[in-house]
Each structure stands twice: as structure tokens, then as C-alpha cells.
Amino acid sequence: MGGSMGKINSGGLSFEDILARVHKVILGELATLGDKGRAHNIRVYAGTASFLDQNTVMVKREHTNPSGGAVRTVDEAGADLVLTSDKFLISTGTRPVHPASVQFDGECVLDSDDMLAGNLKHMPRHFIVIGGGVIGMEYASMINIVPGCSATVIDGRGEVLPFMDRELTQTLRKIMRDDGARFLMGETVAAVARRGDQVVVALDSGKKVVGDAVLYAVGRRTTVEELNLPSGVKLTSRGLIEVDKNYQTGTPNIYAAGDVIGFPALASTAMEQGRYASGHMWGDPVDARLSGFPYGIYTVPEMGMIGKTEQQLTEEGVDYEVGVARLEECAKGQMLGGSAGLLKLLFRPDDLAGGRPLLGVHALGENATEIVHIGQVAMDMGQGLDYFTQAVFNYPTFAEAYRAAAFDGLRRATAARAAAAAATSA
Numbered sequence: 001m002g003g004s005m006g007k008i009n010s011g012g013l014s015f016e017d018i019l020a021r022v023h024k025v026i027l028g029e030l031a032t033l034g035d036k037g038r039a040h041n042i043r044v045y046a047g048t049a050s051f052l053d054q055n056t057v058m059v060k061r062e063h064t065n066p067s068g069g070a071v072r073t074v075d076e077a078g079a080d081l082v083l084t085s086d087k088f089l090i091s092t093g094t095r096p097v098h099p100a101s102v103q104f105d106g107e108c109v110l111d112s113d114d115m116l117a118g119n120l121k122h123m124p125r126h127f128i129v130i131g132g133g134v135i136g137m138e139y140a141s142m143i144n145i146v147p148g149c150s151a152t153v154i155d156g157r158g159e160v161l162p163f164m165d166r167e168l169t170q171t172l173r174k175i176m177r178d179d180g181a182r183f184l185m186g187e188t189v190a191a192v193a194r195r196g197d198q199v200v201v202a203l204d205s206g207k208k209v210v211g212d213a214v215l216y217a218v219g220r221r222t223t224v225e226e227l228n229l230p231s232g233v234k235l236t237s238r239g240l241i242e243v244d245k246n247y248q249t250g251t252p253n254i255y256a257a258g259d260v261i262g263f264p265a266l267a268s269t270a271m272e273q274g275r276y277a278s279g280h281m282w283g284d285p286v287d288a289r290l291s292g293f294p295y296g297i298y299t300v301p302e303m304g305m306i307g308k309t310e311q312q313l314t315e316e317g318v319d320y321e322v323g324v325a326r327l328e329e330c331a332k333g334q335m336l337g338g339s340a341g342l343l344k345l346l347f348r349p350d351d352l353a354g355g356r357p358l359l360g361v362h363a364l365g366e367n368a369t370e371i372v373h374i375g376q377v378a379m380d381m382g383q384g385l386d387y388f389t390q391a392v393f394n395y396p397t398f399a400e401a402y403r404a405a406a407f408d409g410l411r412r413a414t415a416a417r418a419a420a421a422a423a424t425s426a
Helices: 015-039 112-117 134-144 166-178 267-281 310-315 331-335 368-380 385-390 401-425
Strands: 047-053 056-064 070-073 081-084 088-090 094-096 126-130 150-155 182-185 189-195 198-203 208-211 213-216 220-222 254-256 295-297 302-307 321-326 342-347 358-365
Touching: 088 267, 094 112, 112 134, 126 134, 126 198, 126 208, 134 150, 134 166, 134 213, 134 295, 150 208, 166 182, 166 302, 166 310, 166 342, 166 358, 198 213, 254 267, 295 368, 302 368, 310 358, 321 401, 342 385, 342 401, 358 368, 368 401, 385 401
Parallel strands: 088 254, 126 150, 126 213, 150 182
Antiparallel strands: 047 056, 056 070, 056 081, 094 220, 189 198, 198 208, 295 302, 302 358, 321 342, 342 358
16 A cells, blocks of 8 residues: 655754745735736725625725734725625635634644644644544644654544545555554544643543644634625525536625635635636636546645546446556656555446546545646546557656556456456356
8 A cells, every 4th residue: 555655854944944934935825816916907905895785895994004903994985995896706715613612722722724824833743633624634644744743633534535535545544654643533522622731632432632732623614704695695504605507696696616615625626616607707608617626635645636536436336447556666756765655547447439438537645636637638638548558658757657557457457357258158
């Protein structure tokens, strides 16, 4: 299943250095977005919006004064800003859930917003993560590779990242365990409280887990409370905005996209959803989506996928075969110290005329979020497993894992067909 990623060599890099780099990247992204907005004549109003009717919003404008804190500002007429429009797109995102049983303090008992804000000032030797979803697993795996640190992941489900391919998530867990991580699955958290310099997590099973810091990453809630949504805009039981395939709400001129509508709640998918919504609202529809959205999970190592998982294909009763390549067996993987990982291709074995069409591509390892795009393009262009048995890739690269996985899949399909023929003739 591959070896350990191994602890990183910090080389004198401090936690403060990491946080400084994070904030530098964030500021750079904000500056780039601002430049693009100005280039396209997009006006930005800072404040809190609420609907007066389906064509009108009021914006309570605020800014931060030099001494800290928000200050209300008004327009020239001395009132809150009122904007009218034929169309609206809601993309207000989500915020972390704060259950009463968890005593958040923003220092040792944190949510993901606290982490991004840099509230965790020191690297915890024992980091407890409650929630095995995208956010929880990304932070757990990052902390876990730091020398002298380890992570414990607690989740009420049977598997982390349940929407990903199970073989990949099990491989990720093994890699993290080899580096000292612990996984407590099927456990429900009863309470979280700070005790001096440590944090104690009590579980319904009676266990107690003690650590230096806790990240609570179970669930997020939408930020629509102050929007005063028109009655036609419906919410799910989880507070998500309901939309149709065009990202249109029950009020036809109001659309929604991004985390506020739910899964998969990734930046890349949110941007594409916004593009589809804007195209539909202005009568310039975007071409039909091809193979779907790719998923990129920035754990250590990374995970990427496009298409169906083995679990989904099994539930749907689809006949499929698998081709696998181990990244540590590629020359590129060896050059990077035997970095563990795998590339898995799911395909239709008996559709020879269609070149054995791909049903899903799944990657775990160095640059997995990048190399999955090769499979995405192949699926979009109608290419199947046979394409990768004929394609030539640069050597040494991780891309050549596609060729290795394709030949592995071809070998399995051929063996299965021979076994079926022998059983028929017997």
C-alpha cells in the first residue's frame, strides 16, 4: 500500500514563518482578485446586505477603523446604500458550526476560521481534530508530518472523506498512521474543554483524549441569517439554499452558488457554478458540463478524483475493471525518496469499440491534484483505457503512471475475460 511520507525536515522553519507565508499568499490572492475586478468594471461594496424585495437590497456599509473594530458608514444621502438589479447571485459561503458542548476559546479550542486567522500560535505536539472531512483531514495531515507532532482524528462515521474512493482514504490513513497519527472512528464527542495548558475531549464511549490543541471541524452553516431572503428562496433542513441545475432558486431572478448550496463546497467548483449561473441569468448559457467537477483535497499527500468511485459503481450495478499504478514505483517517485501514492483508473472492460471508456480517475500522492487533470481531459475527449496504452509520456514524470495503470487494467481485463471464457466452455 505504499510507505510513509515521513516527517519533514523543518530546516529551522518556525510556525510563525508558515503563518506569515499563508497570509502573504492570501493577500496576494486578494490583490489579484481586486485587479481583475477593476479590469472588468466590477464595483465592490463592503458591508452587510439584506433583501428589501426580490429586486432590491440594502447594504449596511462598514469599514475597519485604524484602532480596530467596525464602523458604520453611509452614502451621501445619509442612509444605508440601496441597490436595485434584475438579477442576483448569492455566494455568501458558510461558517463553522459551534455546538454548545465545545468550549471554543480561539486559542487552544479552535475552528477552521481560527486556524486560517493564525490564532494557533504554537505548533501542538498532540493535535486533536474532530471531524474527518476535507478541512479536518487537511489540517491533521499537515500537523502530523511536523517533527515532534502527531494528530488524532475523531469522527462518528466509519471512514474519513467518505465521498472519496475507499482504497485511497485507507491508504491515506495508513500513511498518516506510519507517521504517528491515530484514528478514532465511530466515536461521538460528548464534550470539549480546556484544562490548563491542555484540552480534554470526552467521548460518549467513555474514552478521554488529551491534547495541546483541538480543531473542531464537524459541519458548517450558511451565512444567510441577515439576508432577509424573499419567500421564494427555499432552504434545506441544513440551511442550504435550494437551487436547480442552473443554480436558480425558487425566485427566478435570484441564483446561488458555492458553499451556500452545499456539496462539494470547493473553491474550483464554486467558481464554475458561478459561471454557469451568470451564463443562464443573462441568456448566454455555458456549454454542457463534460466529465463533471474534479475534486482536489490538499492533504499530505494530496488526493484528486474525477468521475465515479468503486463504491458508487458497485451500488449502481455497473460492470467495471481497475488499473492501478504505484507512484513510488515510478522513477519520479523514486527521485522524491519513494514518495507513497497510487493512481487508479476505473473503466468499462467490455466496451472495446469505445476504447474501454474511463468511469473514474483517482490519485493519491505528490501532485495528485495536478495529475488527475490528465484523466479529466481524457474523459472529456471520449478517450478510454486504450488511449493510455498507446500514449507516450515524458520520463521521468508522474504522468507516466497513467500508462502503467492502463497496462495493469488491460492485464486484469484480459485475465477476467479468459477466466469467463474458460468457465463458459467447461
